[in-house]
Amino acid sequence: MKTNTENSCTIEKELSKEELLYIMEKQKEAFEKLKVLESIINNSPFIALSRDASKDFSVLFISENISQFGYKAEDFICKMAYYDIIQPDEREYVKLELMENCREGSKYITLKYRIMTKKGEARPVEEKIFIQRDAQGNPLYLQSIIFETQTKCSV
Numbered sequence: 001m002k003t004n005t006e007n008s009c010t011i012e013k014e015l016s017k018e019e020l021l022y023i024m025e026k027q028k029e030a031f032e033k034l035k036v037l038e039s040i041i042n043n044s045p046f047i048a049l050s051r052d053a054s055k056d057f058s059v060l061f062i063s064e065n066i067s068q069f070g071y072k073a074e075d076f077i078c079k080m081a082y083y084d085i086i087q088p089d090e091r092e093y094v095k096l097e098l099m100e101n102c103r104e105g106s107k108y109i110t111l112k113y114r115i116m117t118k119k120g121e122a123r124p125v126e127e128k129i130f131i132q133r134d135a136q137g138n139p140l141y142l143q144s145i146i147f148e149t150q151t152k153c154s155v
Contacts, residue, residue, distance in 0.1 A: 041065065047146040051082065053102055053131060053139035057095075060141070068148075070118025087114035087122050098129075102139040107131055112149065124149045 015023070041048050041063045048063040059076040066073055069085065076082060083091050090113040101109045109129045114122040126149045132141040 038063075045147055047144075049082065049127075049142075049144040049146055051142040051144075053098075053142050057082070057098060057142065069115055069123065085115050087116055090114060098142065101129075102131060102142075105133075105137060107133075115146075 042065050044065070045068070046063075047066050047068075048061070049059065050061040051057045052060055059082050062073050062076045062082070064073050066076070071085065083095065086094055094111060094113055097109065097111055107130065109131070111127045111129065113125065113127070115125050116122055125146050127144050127146045129142050129144045131139050132143060133139055
């Protein structure tokens with residue numbers, strides 16, 4: 001008796017031209033909505049940040065407007081960690097708060113600390129964090145909005 005496990009559950013369906021056009025139109029609409037959302041975020045004073053909660057809080061996404069602190073979004077993908085820009089004497093506090101809230105089952109937290117600009121200036125920020133969890137309650141992602149709490153005004 002011969003068994004074939006490679007193709008045991010493969011079902012193929014050929015899409016009609018109308019079905020394919022419908023799928024492509026839905027993808028186009030989703031992409032356009034994503035571009036609008038990206039524009040709203042990048043033209044606001046807020047920084048959107050997503051980190052991996054299950055590993056080392058590595059950056060998965062950071063919005064382009066991190067540039068207000070002198071950095072580029074791509075700097076956080078391979079070159080540096082978000083913690084690198086937190087005021088050195090506050091890094092441990094931020095890390096411990098995140099770890100404790102992830103462990104305790106928190107859903108939302110707010111942290112206040114200082115970010116070091118690329119030029120070395122410390123600027124106070126507030127981070128509003130949503131801890132996304134799986135069905136078992138394990139933390140998956142930290143999704144944040146970060147904003148400067150003290151702004152300079154010029155008249």
